Amino acid sequence: METSILLxxxxxxxxxxxxxxxxxxxxxxxxxxxxxTRAVSHMSCxxxxxxxxxxxxxxxxxxxxxSHLHIQNPRYEEALRCALHDxxxxxxxxx
Numbered sequence: 001m002e003t004s005i006l007l008x009x010x011x012x013x014x015x016x017x018x019x020x021x022x023x024x025x026x027x028x029x030x031x032x033x034x035x036x037t038r039a040v041s042h043m044s045c046x047x048x049x050x051x052x053x054x055x056x057x058x059x060x061x062x063x064x065x066x067s068h069l070h071i072q073n074p075r076y077e078e079a080l081r082c083a084l085h086d087x088x089x090x091x092x093x094x095x
Contacts, residue, residue, distance in 0.1 A: 022079035
């Protein structure tokens with residue numbers, strides 16, 4: 001499997017875990033921003049992609065997760081939508 005795909009899957013696991021915490025009432029906003037920043041940074045360094053490409057790959061993965069929501073907690077969906085928004089508005093990361 002391609003490195004960038006593995007990195008996206010790994011980072012999405014972390015993003016989904018924080019979203020599940022939010023769905024269960026655990027404050028998540030700071031944690032999510034930290035994970036998003038680290039995810040983009042790791043993908044850019046380890047995956048050999050530009051920051052904008054890393055953000056786009058993660059954004060597509062979050063959108064894919066949102067498209068599969070049928071019976072999930074509404075707070076889970078809200079947390080993922082916030083993560084998607086935060087991802088696209090992250091300031092440039094200095095690596």
